[in-house]
Amino acid sequence: MTWKERRLITVLSVILAILSAALLIVLGIRYRESRDAVQDPDAQAAQAAQAAGSAYASLSVYSGSATLSFSIQEDGTWVWDDDTEFPLDDSTIRSIMDLLSDLTPQQVLSDPESLESYELDAPSASISAVKADQSTVSVTFGKATTDGTSRYATMNGDSSTVYIFADTLYQALQTPIYDMMTLPELPVLTEETITSISIQGPGEDAEPLLLAAQHTDSATTWLSGGEDVTGNATVQALLEDLEQLEIARCVDYRPSEEAASICGFDDPDALVQVTYTPEGGSESVLTLTVGNPEPAGTGRYARVGADTTIYLLETALLDPLMRVAAGGLSS
Template identity: 45%
Template sequence: MNRSQKKTLLTLVVVVAALAAVLLIVRTLKDRSARQAEEEAAAAEAAGVITEEAAYSALSYDNGTTALSFALDENGNWTWADDPEFPLDDSTVTAIVDLLTALKPQQTITDGDTLEAYGLDDPFATLTATTPEGETLTLALGNATTDGTSYYILMNGQESPVYIIADTLYTYMSKAIYDMCALPELPLLTEERILSVTLSGTETVTLTPDQDEDADGSVTVTWKSGGEDVTDAAADLIGELEALSITKCVDYKPTDEAVSICGFDEPVTVTMTYLTDSGTEQTLTLAFGTENLDGDGRYVRVDDDTTIYQMDLDSVDALFAAAQNGLTAADAAAETADAADDTAA
């Protein structure tokens, strides 16, 4: 083979190699385009299924720790399926349903790793939403993404594609049922509205107000107990009454054992007679149990409600001290609390 032939052969080899490279690039681009089109189609299908205007009437999910189910009643209100009488604040359930009707995958994976790699061979959490016609939407949640802000999921029992959604849905699913309890709203107890306060524990203390209208129309309240002026000693106690609020539900329909453990065999009671907005006389009774295990709250029951709730411990210090050791102790407790606040500041 002479030099000219060798040169021609080399040129042909280069051309063939170049053509092969071009063909490989074209094939890769076609495969990528086809895969992208497949993922876009899958994402569009998922969006269509998830975001269709479905009027869900039942919702159940298992968050990996607790399984909860909810259903719409005849009045269109969400109820806890295990106990429809439970005073459910349905804002969490509504938020989940709203998410389902507007949920769009952040990413759609049609040609990814194994299900095991995504934690979807054995999903740790599941959700099912059902329409009145019996149509269902099911989601299965696997691992969190590397940044921890999203989850891999499968939809409607299919093993492909794998979707990635934000962690907002699981955050709602993680909320405990007692954290969804509609808490009692205590009446507005201003000095001008309170007619009497009786605290009963180791001691029994009754406070009644004398109201005097000043020349400028303002009202001065003098608090008395046993005929004595105790306004100064009762100041923090009355302040606590005006700011009382329930912070959480601890036990709905508690057992007798739970009632005893929480200290309601011998509770400290606070009974208040007050005027409503319309001027009607009403009575509110609070029964206080022991401190909670964390030491930041005190168990409480409201009127005839058997549910055990909780109030912040420092919000009832003066009330509890007065019921246990009289107004002098309540005043001392308030001074100690004020000193602690000043030190912290």
């Protein structure tokens, strides 16, 4: 190897060492940035709150039985941290924020008794919020006052002062997550928009009952098996209830197979398909799968279309439908 070749190798080695050092520096900077972002979620939430123009970035709510955490997005919407795809109706979150911002003590006990005497050693509810400036505010609730309309509380972890607040915020913290869900809206099913109704009872081999509508400018005639059943009382009751049908509440957002089985979806009591054409729209199909009655007897478990979520439909709006599913129009 000549001295020129050795010098070239030396120069190339120096260049490679410089490039390697520069690469390590860049990777180190990116690692620190990534680490800081992971280690400081409050900073990320605060940035989102500032972008959204919100006073609060995140909330953690303990109801006495469950803890729910929420974060704001840059577009101003709030998400449930446990499942960011959950269709959250954030009106409850905004109400809680307003109550927290306006929180004013009815009384301040600057020389309180022990926390145990106010049941603040085992709180009945609490809230912790991170503001857009990354400061935090927290309220911990103890027992109710004698009149039952207010509660003892501490703020920001300071046990030297006990406050008495109206229980409005406390009551808001009791809202379960499924009561914060944006429920799907069922289509408006009027007699004029419905083309056909198919109702199948339990069992895969059960023969569905089909009601077909014949519309004219002046009236609608309903046929079943070629027979005119327009005047049938069950048919008329069914049409009235379909027009009023709506989802009462969510029962289970992401049910397990066991939960779905318990609710009766292995062999549902009714499978309903309503073909309809909304005004100005195209023909669509609403599919309802109706399972078991819920224990309180106020409704039945149901699914909408391909959605696996289990909802509750009120019993009063399902009576004619379930009668037809069980025994046809003659039942």
